[in-house]
Amino acid sequence: MADETINARGTAGYLLEMGMLKRAKRTGWWIAGVKDPESIAEHSFRVGIIGAVLAMMEGADPAKVALMCLFHDTQETRVGDIPHIGRRYVEAASNEKVTTDQVSAAHPAVAAGVQRVVEEYENGDSLEVVVAHDADKLECLVQAVEYREQGCANVQNWIDTSVAKLKTASAQALAEAALNMSSIEWQKTYLA
Numbered sequence: 001m002a003d004e005t006i007n008a009r010g011t012a013g014y015l016l017e018m019g020m021l022k023r024a025k026r027t028g029w030w031i032a033g034v035k036d037p038e039s040i041a042e043h044s045f046r047v048g049i050i051g052a053v054l055a056m057m058e059g060a061d062p063a064k065v066a067l068m069c070l071f072h073d074t075q076e077t078r079v080g081d082i083p084h085i086g087r088r089y090v091e092a093a094s095n096e097k098v099t100t101d102q103v104s105a106a107h108p109a110v111a112a113g114v115q116r117v118v119e120e121y122e123n124g125d126s127l128e129v130v131v132a133h134d135a136d137k138l139e140c141l142v143q144a145v146e147y148r149e150q151g152c153a154n155v156q157n158w159i160d161t162s163v164a165k166l167k168t169a170s171a172q173a174l175a176e177a178a179l180n181m182s183s184i185e186w187q188k189t190y191l192a
Contacts, residue, residue, distance in 0.1 A: 010105025014114075017102065020077045028083040032154040034147050040076050043139060047072065050142075050174075051135035057170035060127045068121040068132040071114060075099055095122050134171035137162045141175050146183045 021041040029037035051069035055062040073081070075098035082090055099118040103111040121132055141162035144155040159179070166172050 006105070007107040010103075011107045011110050014103055014106050014110070017077050018074060021074065024076060024081065027081045028158075029143075029147065031083055031085070032144075032147065032158065033152050034155075038143060040073050040081055043143070044070060044073050046142070047132075047135050047139045050138050051132050054131045054135050054138070054168060054170050054174070055128065058127060058131050058168050060131045064128045065131045065135065067117055068128065069135050071099075071117045072121050072132065072136060074102070074114075074118075078102065130167050131171075134166050134168050137165045138171050138175060138178075142178050145178055149183055 021044065022039055024040045026037045026040055026043055048066045048069040051065040052062040054060075055065040075095045078098050078101070079092045082092060096115070096119055099115055100111075103114045106114070120126070120129060141159055144158040144162070148155050148159075163172075163175050163179075166175055
């Protein structure tokens with residue numbers, strides 16, 4: 001019974017820590033002049049949706065991709081969202097090491113499961129991993145399009161680098177479509 005209580009407290013602590021992602025901002029957008037950027041949790045939510053959709057389009061496992069997408073930035077509760085330019089000056093622990101520390105007191109099955117998901121996302125080469133990485137880049141592109149519509153003119157670099165890193169045909173097609181429509185165009189299908 002003591003182990004169950006310790007595991008429950010450790011797992012609950014991990015869940016509480018994940019709540020920080022709702023408050024932590026994606027700091028790279030500040031460089032582009034976005035005054036109130038999305039939170040890491042907001043980013044990860046849409047990455048998960050995009051990942052599942054891309055997986056369906058590419059014939060990959062949507063649940064596995066969505067799970068990787070959900071956990072891909074959870075380490076940022078400990079190391080923050082370091083913009084790419086900041087990474088030149090900071091040597092952060094690997095995502096795998098941060099994850100190991102985060103789940104060290106969690107239920108053993110939770111610790112092993114979360115570590116396995118992060119390890120695969122960071123080091124795997126399966127179709128699901130490729131799709132999950134594409135989902136992350138595609139979400140950044142879509143967010144940049146939305147910020148551009150709000151008047152932030154300095155987001156083109158985020159769009160260009162996101163497009164350049166997309167590997168799947170489905171992600172490239174969705175990027176092309178997103179770049180050629182407004183963020184509220186989806187309503188026209190239902191309001192016509």
